[in-house]
Amino acid sequence: MRKYLLSLLSIFILNTGTIFTQDPFDDLLGINTNVPNPAVVKVVDIPVLHIALLDLDIFSPDVVTFGTLELQKSSLRLFNVLSLQSTNLFESLVTGTGIQGMSIQGMNVSISNITSKINQSKEAWMANINLQLFSNIKDWVDASKMYTISSKKIH
Amino acid sequence: MNLSGVRAIAEVSTPNTIEESKNQESELAWAKAQGYNSVLLVWRGESPLQLSSIASTLKTDGWKVFFAYSPNEGNLFDRTPAQIQEAASLILPHCDAALLGWRASSVPHFSGIATSYYKVIGGIYRSVKSDIPLIGETFIKNSSIDDIEYSGRSATLLVNVGYEGYQGKAIAGYLSSKKRTDSFLVLVIGKVPYYDTIKMIKGYTLNQAFLDKQKIEKNFSSAGFSTVTLVGDGYGERAFNGLPHSDSLTHSQFRNSLK
Numbered sequence: 001m002r003k004y005l006l007s008l009l010s011i012f013i014l015n016t017g018t019i020f021t022q023d024p025f026d027d028l029l030g031i032n033t034n035v036p037n038p039a040v041v042k043v044v045d046i047p048v049l050h051i052a053l054l055d056l057d058i059f060s061p062d063v064v065t066f067g068t069l070e071l072q073k074s075s076l077r078l079f080n081v082l083s084l085q086s087t088n089l090f091e092s093l094v095t096g097t098g099i100q101g102m103s104i105q106g107m108n109v110s111i112s113n114i115t116s117k118i119n120q121s122k123e124a125w126m127a128n129i130n131l132q133l134f135s136n137i138k139d140w141v142d143a144s145k146m147y148t149i150s151s152k153k154i155h
Numbered sequence: 156m157n158l159s160g161v162r163a164i165a166e167v168s169t170p171n172t173i174e175e176s177k178n179q180e181s182e183l184a185w186a187k188a189q190g191y192n193s194v195l196l197v198w199r200g201e202s203p204l205q206l207s208s209i210a211s212t213l214k215t216d217g218w219k220v221f222f223a224y225s226p227n228e229g230n231l232f233d234r235t236p237a238q239i240q241e242a243a244s245l246i247l248p249h250c251d252a253a254l255l256g257w258r259a260s261s262v263p264h265f266s267g268i269a270t271s272y273y274k275v276i277g278g279i280y281r282s283v284k285s286d287i288p289l290i291g292e293t294f295i296k297n298s299s300i301d302d303i304e305y306s307g308r309s310a311t312l313l314v315n316v317g318y319e320g321y322q323g324k325a326i327a328g329y330l331s332s333k334k335r336t337d338s339f340l341v342l343v344i345g346k347v348p349y350y351d352t353i354k355m356i357k358g359y360t361l362n363q364a365f366l367d368k369q370k371i372e373k374n375f376s377s378a379g380f381s382t383v384t385l386v387g388d389g390y391g392e393r394a395f396n397g398l399p400h401s402d403s404l405t406h407s408q409f410r411n412s413l414k
Contacts, residue, residue: 143236144271147278151307154288155156 156252156288156309158338161219161381162372165195168392168403169206175405182386183213185410193219195383196250197257197403199392200227200234203242210249221290221383222250223257224276228391231259236275243283252288253280254312255303258391261314262292262301273303290340295326300333310338313380317343317371323378341375343368343384351388352395364388365412 164186170176183194196210213220224242227233247253255273256262277289291308294301295315316326323341330339345367350356372382386409387402394400401407 139235139237140232140272140275143275143278147236147275147282149274149277149281149289149305149307151305153156153307154286154309 156290156338158310158340158381161193161340161383162191162376163193163195163219163221163340163381163383164191164404165383165385166197166225166403167194167209167213168197168199168405169201169209170405178406178408179404182404182407182410183218186404187218191384192217193221193383195221195223195254196246197223197225198242198246199225200238200242203245206242207245207249210246214249220250221252221254222246223254224260225257225391226259228259228393231264231272236279239276240279240283243279247280247284247287250284250287252290252309254290254292255305255308256292256312261294262303263294263296270304273305277305291337293330293335293337293339295329308337310340311335312383313339313341315342315348317341317375317382317384318348319346319367319371321371321374323375323380326375327378327380339380341380341382343371343375343382344389345371345385349388349390352390352400354388361408361412365409 288309291303386407
């Protein structure tokens with residue numbers, strides 16, 4: 001499992017650093033804007049963060065720190081971004097093209113709902129959200145090589 | 156796929172208790188009397204045996220049955236393709252069509268290209284039932300369109316316009332201007348998205364919610380659209396402010412809305 005995660009980590013370091021030429025994350029996160037060159041940090045580190053949260057012990061009570069990036073866990077949108085990341089992660093693994101972008105459209109989740117999730121213990125939060133994701137996603141990548149659908153319309 | 160005359164109600168789901176089962180049956184009987192002729196059957200990853208039986212019964216009873224897999228809201232990949240295949244093999248034989256996306260797998264939850272996910276889902280469905288029509292999705296927001304990019308779709312679920320204030324004829328004109336010739340199934344929710352939870356409209360009764368849904372249905376059907384009406388506000392099977400919420404016919408009380 002750890003080996004697999006490290007390979008994912010490598011993929012994202014390689015991919016995200018080259019795909020984005022501008023910051024698509026403006027105003028999405030509760031990011032400490034005092035960090036050096038925040039646009040670059042955000043682009044490169046956010047996909048890694050998702051994996052790092054799973055595998056490394058960096059989930060501090062109030063602030064998640066990875067490299068020079070600080071994310072306030074009280075940020076309304078942190079949970080959304082981390083959740084949405086899974087879709088991009090899957091597509092990225094299948095296509096090998098890297099993450100294409102990110103959006104929070106349609107994710108109008110309430111503050112209270114987010115807070116309740118953030119207030120879960122580290123173990124519960126990770127078990128609910130991340131561990132299962134990464135154990136299943138390899139199956140999805142494998143399935144993407146098995147299944148095809150024809151473009152023929154059925155009436 | 157010819158959706159002409161389709162007036163669907165959602166969501167039919169797996170009941171957890173005998174009471175929930177009876178409630179769903181009562182709601183369906185009431186819905187049929189109200190003129191609904193189709194259902195959206197939603198599988199959320201539970202054991203599929205009961206839902207398969209429900210699908211079979213509904214088909215025998217004359218309903219047109221649409222199927223959707225609704226992934227976990229927090230984790231799109233909480234079920235493996237093998238698990239989805241197993242469920243689809245039991246349920247799809249009783250269904251008329253299948254949606255490629257629903258709720259957490261709705262198109263705006265992806266950004267960029269999401270063809271791989273839909274390819275797996277559609278591929279699973281077609282491997283189980285080779286002639287199952289697949290229904291795509293178009294999400295309209297701020298005069299922009301997000302689509303499931305699948306040219307073989309037999310029809311399209313139209314999302315984010317089934318609210319008060321949207322005019323069916325104007326939407327039809329907009330889609331026509333985009334050269335869209337799909338058969339569309341409009342998702343009808345009510346006054347506003349999440350009227351009962353996030354928006355918490357005060358004094359908005361069950362009766363008013365039902366009347367609003369019917370009004371929106373008529374607005375779109377008069378413009379040539381078919382409709383699928385959600386009995387809840389769209390928030391799904393999640394607690395809100397510590398209170399349970401459901402969009403399922405196992406919990407709804409629409410048969411009591413006109414009393």
